[in-house]
Amino acid sequence: MTGIDYTQKIPNNVDLASDKRLQRALEAWQPAYIEWWNSMGPTDFNQNEIYLRTAISVEKDGWAHYGFVKMPDYRWGIFLTPAEAGRTIGFGDHFGEAAWQQVPGEYRNWLRRLIVTQADTEPASVEQQRLLGHTAPSLYDLRNLFQVNVEEGRHLWAMVYLLQTYFGRDGREEAEELLQRRSGNADHPRILGTFNEPCQDWLSFFCFTMFTDRDGKFQLLALAESGFDPLARTCRFMLTEEAHHMFVGQTGLGRVIERTCQLTKENPGRDVKDFGGIPFDLIQRYVNYWASSSTDLYGAEVSSNSANFFSAGLKGRAYEERYTEHKALNDTYELDRFTDGKLVREIVPLRNAMNEVLRDEYVKDNQKGIDYWNRVCEKYGIDFRFRLPHRRFNRKIGDYAAGRFDLDGGLVTEAQWNEHAPEWIPTDADRAYVKSLMQPVTERGKMAGWIAPPAKGVNDTPIEYEYVKL
Ligand code: BYC
Numbered sequence: 369m370t371g372i373d374y375t376q377k378i379p380n381n382v383d384l385a386s387d388k389r390l391q392r393a394l395e396a397w398q399p400a401y402i403e404w405w406n407s408m409g410p411t412d413f414n415q416n417e418i419y420l421r422t423a424i425s426v427e428k429d430g431w432a433h434y435g436f437v438k439m440p441d442y443r444w445g446i447f448l449t450p451a452e453a454g455r456t457i458g459f460g461d462h463f464g465e466a467a468w469q470q471v472p473g474e475y476r477n478w479l480r481r482l483i484v485t486q487a488d489t490e491p492a493s494v495e496q497q498r499l500l501g502h503t504a505p506s507l508y509d510l511r512n513l514f515q516v517n518v519e520e521g522r523h524l525w526a527m528v529y530l531l532q533t534y535f536g537r538d539g540r541e542e543a544e545e546l547l548q549r550r551s552g553n554a555d556h557p558r559i560l561g562t563f564n565e566p567c568q569d570w571l572s573f574f575c576f577t578m579f580t581d582r583d584g585k586f587q588l589l590a591l592a593e594s595g596f597d598p599l600a601r602t603c604r605f606m607l608t609e610e611a612h613h614m615f616v617g618q619t620g621l622g623r624v625i626e627r628t629c630q631l632t633k634e635n636p637g638r639d640v641k642d643f644g645g646i647p648f649d650l651i652q653r654y655v656n657y658w659a660s661s662s663t664d665l666y667g668a669e670v671s672s673n674s675a676n677f678f679s680a681g682l683k684g685r686a687y688e689e690r691y692t693e694h695k696a697l698n699d700t701y702e703l704d705r706f707t708d709g710k711l712v713r714e715i716v717p718l719r720n721a722m723n724e725v726l727r728d729e730y731v732k733d734n735q736k737g738i739d740y741w742n743r744v745c746e747k748y749g750i751d752f753r754f755r756l757p758h759r760r761f762n763r764k765i766g767d768y769a770a771g772r773f774d775l776d777g778g779l780v781t782e783a784q785w786n787e788h789a790p791e792w793i794p795t796d797a798d799r800a801y802v803k804s805l806m807q808p809v810t811e812r813g814k815m816a817g818w819i820a821p822p823a824k825g826v827n828d829t830p831i832e833y834e835y836v837k838l
């Protein structure tokens with residue numbers, strides 16, 4: 369109809385050329401996707417050549433191609449990690465049975481819901497980040513933003529591929545709705561809380577890629593265990609791209625912290641704000657905010673949904689191979705519930721605590737990133753130390769949403785919370801100050817005054833490289 373050869377245009381390892389039904393579905397969806405990208409993706413910059421990597425195969429070395437491309441021409445491809453011959457289901461009631469190559473009828477709705485929830489976050493994040501291109505602290509960072517954006521676009525493609533290939537008409541309807549919900553829109557919001565939060569400055573962007581994309585990592589690890597083989601293989605490949613998103617966040621914040629360390633050393637006893645830096649305690653408040661919001665993304669501590677997903681073999685634990693008992697039938701999990709205004713130690717069936725089990729892995733991984741920032745402080749002989757807020761802090765989902773907790777997880781009163789909130793989460797003044805720093809720097813190799821340069825350029829290029837041709 370449109371004359372575009374989709375089999376050429378969409379790099380893939382799913383033999384798209386031979387699947388006429390899927391081709392037709394994608395032909396119908398792709399123009400709507402491009403329309404969504406043009407209206408809800410990065411504002412402007414769509415006519416600029418950007419040095420981007422594109423997934424072109426699933427080989428461990430050489431899966432990515434680097435080159436200049438305009439974002440709307442990005443080749444959003446469909447890649448699944450190659451099938452493992454004779455793969456069996458690794459957990460739950462169906463442990464040991466052959467992995468499903470088609471959607472098991474009895475679990476169709478749960479599976480669709482998991483895939484739609486995952487899919488919804490991908491375009492949501494692009495929408496949240498759409499204005500950031502105008503205030504990038506360097507061409508290097510501008511390019512990284514767009515790299516993340518196009519890859520989140522590809523993650524949407526990956527999920528839409530599953531919906532259109534395996535779910536028939538309702539899959540196609542879900543694929544359309546994924547382009548219709550809007551981050552932060554009161555009438556038609558994205559599904560999960562964090563993905564409706566504004567992300568309009570670069571400190572927020574680095575926190576988002578550090579903490580929210582890291583939720584992506586663990587949710588994808590859990591889905592990569594799925595007994596529904598196409599989902600497992602899709603998520604495994606998505607994880608290769610995800611690593612870069614977290615790199616952007618972890619090193620981005622690391623560079624902000626490094627710059628603050630430098631300004632502190634150069635100007636002893638003075639406020640770094642006087643020199644255009646971002647104070648440590650302000651950075652910590654942004655960390656507290658985004659870490660706690662992203663901690664919500666694991667759902668309730670005790671959840672029958674999570675038990676059902678695990679029993680059914682749809683969503684497993686990250687690194688399931690590290691466990692010895694894969695049915696998790698007789699095991700228990702001990703945690704502090706929050707009931708009637710009190711923290712009470714409780715033992716629950718392990719299957720009901722699978723959200724919490726995944727959150728445990730997430731918290732551990734976050735701590736590694738915090739340790740990395742503290743090594744930056746140590747290197748400069750700075751006493752400040754960053755910390756991860758306790759998982760009970762500032763929660764909107766689960767047991768702890770019903771109370772107020774400090775950074776150590778201690779129960780506090782509403783009055784105490786109100787008194788300390790300005791020390792714990794970003795204030796209007798913090799946001800206004802950060803906003804005042806958001807001036808674009810577009811000269812090659814130059815950095816905004818509030819951030820240190822990266823250790824090295826992208827793909828062995830020098831930092832002075834013209835990553836975006838403006
Ligand atoms: N906000 O039993 P519960 C990524 C709902 S990020 C709003 O506690 P369950 C990315 C829940 O839907 C990875 N609502 O939890 C990162 C349920 O609603 P209903 C995203 C929430 O069902 C950066 C109710 O509360 N992937 O890839 O186990 C950039 C009670 O549910 C929230 C996935 O999430 C929330 N935070 O759900 C780009 C994987 N949390 O049924 C991309 C797929 C819970 O009462 N999703 N609710 O109406 C899942 O595995 C699960 O659905 C959840 C937990 C993790 C969301």
Ligand code: FE
Nearest residue numbers: 490520523584
């Ligand atoms: Fe993603």
Ligand code: FE
Nearest residue numbers: 581584610613
């Ligand atoms: Fe990501």
